[in-house]
Amino acid sequence: MDLDLGAEYETFQKRAEDFARGWNAADAGVRDAEIAWRIEAAEAGLLYLDVPREYGGAGTGGDPLKDAIVRLAFHRAGAPHIPTGVGTRMMVPTILKRGTEAQKQRFVPPALSGAEIWCQGYSEPNAGSDLASLRTRAELSDGQWVINGSKIWTSGAEKSDFMFILTRTEPDAPRHRGISYLLLDMRQDGITIRPLRQMTGEAGFNEVFFDDARTPEDWIVGGRGDGWSVARTTLGFERTAINAPSVMFDVLRMITERLGTMTRMGKPLLEDEAVIDAIGVAEGYAMAHLANVLRQVSMDRAGQVPGIAATCNKLHATNVGLRLGELAQMAQGDAGLTAPPEGMTRDTMDDRFWVMRALGVTIAGGTSNIQRNIIAERGLGLPREERG
Amino acid sequence: MRFHPSDDQLALRDAVRRYLGDVCDGGVRRQAVEGDIAGAAELWRGCAELGLTGLVVPEEYGGLGLGLIDLALISDVFGYEAAPAPFLGHALATLAIAQGGSPGQKADLLPRLATGEVTAALAIGEGGEAWSPHAWRIDVEAGRIRGAKHFVTAATEADIAVVGTRGGALGVVDCRDPGVTAAPIRSLDMTRPLGTLEFDGTPVDPLPGADAERLFDALLVQLAADAHGAARRAIDMTVAYVLERQQFGRRIGSFQAVKHQLANITACLVPAEPLVWYAALADGSGPADRGFAAALAKAHLADRAMDTTRTCVELHGGIGYTWDYDLHIWLKRAMFDFSYANVPTVHRARAMALRRTARVEGPSLTGLL
Numbered sequence: 001m002d003l004d005l006g007a008e009y010e011t012f013q014k015r016a017e018d019f020a021r022g023w024n025a026a027d028a029g030v031r032d033a034e035i036a037w038r039i040e041a042a043e044a045g046l047l048y049l050d051v052p053r054e055y056g057g058a059g060t061g062g063d064p065l066k067d068a069i070v071r072l073a074f075h076r077a078g079a080p081h082i083p084t085g086v087g088t089r090m091m092v093p094t095i096l097k098r099g100t101e102a103q104k105q106r107f108v109p110p111a112l113s114g115a116e117i118w119c120q121g122y123s124e125p126n127a128g129s130d131l132a133s134l135r136t137r138a139e140l141s142d143g144q145w146v147i148n149g150s151k152i153w154t155s156g157a158e159k160s161d162f163m164f165i166l167t168r169t170e171p172d173a174p175r176h177r178g179i180s181y182l183l184l185d186m187r188q189d190g191i192t193i194r195p196l197r198q199m200t201g202e203a204g205f206n207e208v209f210f211d212d213a214r215t216p217e218d219w220i221v222g223g224r225g226d227g228w229s230v231a232r233t234t235l236g237f238e239r240t241a242i243n244a245p246s247v248m249f250d251v252l253r254m255i256t257e258r259l260g261t262m263t264r265m266g267k268p269l270l271e272d273e274a275v276i277d278a279i280g281v282a283e284g285y286a287m288a289h290l291a292n293v294l295r296q297v298s299m300d301r302a303g304q305v306p307g308i309a310a311t312c313n314k315l316h317a318t319n320v321g322l323r324l325g326e327l328a329q330m331a332q333g334d335a336g337l338t339a340p341p342e343g344m345t346r347d348t349m350d351d352r353f354w355v356m357r358a359l360g361v362t363i364a365g366g367t368s369n370i371q372r373n374i375i376a377e378r379g380l381g382l383p384r385e386e387r388g
Numbered sequence: 389m390r391f392h393p394s395d396d397q398l399a400l401r402d403a404v405r406r407y408l409g410d411v412c413d414g415g416v417r418r419q420a421v422e423g424d425i426a427g428a429a430e431l432w433r434g435c436a437e438l439g440l441t442g443l444v445v446p447e448e449y450g451g452l453g454l455g456l457i458d459l460a461l462i463s464d465v466f467g468y469e470a471a472p473a474p475f476l477g478h479a480l481a482t483l484a485i486a487q488g489g490s491p492g493q494k495a496d497l498l499p500r501l502a503t504g505e506v507t508a509a510l511a512i513g514e515g516g517e518a519w520s521p522h523a524w525r526i527d528v529e530a531g532r533i534r535g536a537k538h539f540v541t542a543a544t545e546a547d548i549a550v551v552g553t554r555g556g557a558l559g560v561v562d563c564r565d566p567g568v569t570a571a572p573i574r575s576l577d578m579t580r581p582l583g584t585l586e587f588d589g590t591p592v593d594p595l596p597g598a599d600a601e602r603l604f605d606a607l608l609v610q611l612a613a614d615a616h617g618a619a620r621r622a623i624d625m626t627v628a629y630v631l632e633r634q635q636f637g638r639r640i641g642s643f644q645a646v647k648h649q650l651a652n653i654t655a656c657l658v659p660a661e662p663l664v665w666y667a668a669l670a671d672g673s674g675p676a677d678r679g680f681a682a683a684l685a686k687a688h689l690a691d692r693a694m695d696t697t698r699t700c701v702e703l704h705g706g707i708g709y710t711w712d713y714d715l716h717i718w719l720k721r722a723m724f725d726f727s728y729a730n731v732p733t734v735h736r737a738r739a740m741a742l743r744r745t746a747r748v749e750g751p752s753l754t755g756l757l
């Protein structure tokens with residue numbers, strides 16, 4: 001075993017760093033500039049390696065190590081990387097595996113560049129962990145799906161162009177067989193979005209109401225009633241962890257920097273044994289997470305299935321986040337008594353409020369208890385939960 | 389870059405697991421716990437035949453010439469099987485000689501260590517939590533030492549010991565010398581009984597190229613690996629048990645509370661395994677990176693192994709609390725790995741102190757952080 005990049009990857013790393021230097025810092029946050037940048041980066045063979053060229057990728061074949069190298073190079077240069085969110089993470093891989101040729105051509109390129117933003121319409125007021133009990137209906141009428149019902153907790157619905165949505169299309173079929181995976185234009189009259197204020201004060205997710213909302217008949221991924229299996233093509237929870245270490249270490253660094261400026265009754269907080277130990281505990285978990293990600297990257301490259309190492313990803317990432325939250329609270333001192341600044345968004349929220357951010361992760365994308373069920377059943381072979 | 393074991397490494401690991409598993413499950417582990425070490429002596433001879441006594445001995449001296457990462461993969465198996473063998477101390481003492489010995493010392497000792505003709509002990513602890521090189525207080529005067537080393541691995545069986553002395557120096561002592569008294573202590577982990585070595589003007593042969601900090605870090609990595617193996621075994625035993633045991637008319641493994649307790653310890657343990665590999669590979673980096681990774685790995689794995697084995701005892705109910713059921717053997721293996729060479733808080737404090745240096749020494753180990 002070794003962790004040396006080797007000549008080939010060092011050359012690649014240099015190419016990524018040279019390319020990243022071409023980013024103009026003044027363009028940060030300028031949407032068109034970011035879109036153009038991603039398209040160029042894909043053409044240069046740096047982004048979306050596994051996506052064929054005709055759909056806006058580099059077409060050089062997936063290589064998670066190269067992905068990690070580019071992520072770091074772009075991160076250091078402050079250059080835009082893959083847009084965060086469910087479009088690239090969930091919709092694109094699902095369509096590439098299960099979608100039609102027309103769907104691939106229509107939807108993949110703009111999602112990759114960030115020109116079109118997606119949201120995920122899964123959860124409903126009465127269908128959360130028990131997602132298969134969802135009730136939002138879609139019926140075919142004159143070559144269109146007509147959708148009625150509502151979704152809830154939809155992150156980013158207000159700024160999204162499209163939604164991938166799970167709907168009940170076969171009311172008489174067994175629950176898992178009656179669901180279809182549809183693609184839907186958000187900019188239409190039949191859709192009402194009502195923002196929900198999160199505990200942090202920010203508006204991050206929404207209720208979405210469908211009142212005869214429409215989408216073309218062929219904007220269905222997979223066949224009628226295949227939606228459940230299509231949705232499970234992309235096990236988001238196993239993948240999300242791959243990006244997590246850089247976030248973890250960023251947050252850890254911010255927190256320790258803040259702690260470094262603080263004193264308690266005249267004594268630097270960073271000389272306090274309890275504080276040192278708490279940082280060390282968090283760092284132990286974070287380093288383990290990084291090592292586990294490197295193992296998965298390595299196994300992936302060798303064509304091996306990481307198995308239980310991947311099954312643990314989400315719960316472990318959540319554990320690290322909770323530790324960081326405790327540290328963040330410690331690093332607040334008296335400031336922990338004040339509310340976050342007005343108008344803070346997901347993107348501007350800083351490490352001080354990590355104790356709350358980390359809680360979102362225990363719920364979103366499959367709660368921690370659901371992760372525990374999966375680890376116990378799929379990872380350890382224990383008996384399955386009874387399902388209603 | 390390759391960060392998962394190669395086919396060769398897996399083949400060696402599986403062969404070792406088969407051998408240790410057969411012998412240990414065949415009764416030798418239990419006999420050792422009851423104080424009968426005849427089978428353990430036989431096991432150690434078998435280990436020598438497999439080449440395990442010479443894992444880190446260069447091939448020119450008759451060993452397998454493997455590195456710290458290979459040693460860690462095998463330490464993991466020793467933990468998994470709770471093998472009653474002086475493997476840990478022998479491996480580390482041998483490593484000290486391979487890394488720091490003069491050509492003469494190597495030619496004299498390494499071939500015999502590799503074949504297992506000579507068994508070596510590691511003598512570093514001085515009591516009062518004095519474990520690390522800067523805490524060693526035994527002076528070498530005119531080539532002789534006086535004083536005691538505590539918690540020495542295989543103290544009463546070893547032929548030679550690598551002893552840490554003041555200023556972070558290391559030297560070899562012949563345990564058969566009349567100036568050496570070896571006394572067993574009542575040890576918690578009976579698969580790795582410890583003892584005290586007393587020196588009364590005993591000749592010591594200094595290792596001229598010794599790097600005690602590096603050796604100490606290598607020790608931490610092996611303890612972390614052993615802890616992982618022990619914890620993994622406890623989970624495997626517990627999964628098997630909860631699939632058998634029935635209460636309230638159903639298998640206890642079908643209770644969600646039981647499943648979730650197992651899921652929690654698994655989710656913490658599984659990602660910790662490659663942290664051991666990371667620390668083993670850091671042996672090739674600068675001292676700050678190396679020390680940071682080793683200290684953090686020892687602290688993290690020791691904590692995980694304690695959480696894991698304790699939860700596993702709880703999940704067994706009454707049978708788990710008995711002497712006759714084997715589970716406590718792995719709990720004690722974990723407790724040894726937790727306490728030996730100091731407890732996690734001490735290592736975390738060191739890791740945090742080294743952290744700043746590690747980041748400025750140059751690109752981190754992976755270049756990907």
Ligand SMILES: Cc1cc2nc3c(=O)[nH]c(=O)nc-3n(C[C@H](O)[C@H](O)[C@H](O)COP(=O)(O)OP(=O)(O)OC[C@H]3O[C@@H](n4cnc5c(N)ncnc54)[C@H](O)[C@@H]3O)c2cc1C
Nearest residue numbers: 120121122123128129153154155360363364365366367369
């Ligand atoms: C920040 C945030 C962003 C989100 N973004 C989106 C989004 O963009 N799109 C979307 O569709 N959804 C989104 N969600 C919704 C999220 O997926 C659901 O909240 C989640 O699946 C849980 O569903 P629920 O809220 O109905 O809770 P419930 O399912 O009612 O769960 C309540 C509690 O019961 C536990 N529980 C439930 N079933 C079991 C079981 N079988 N065993 C053990 N315990 C169980 C849960 O673990 C939880 O602790 C988001 C949520 C959050 C917090």
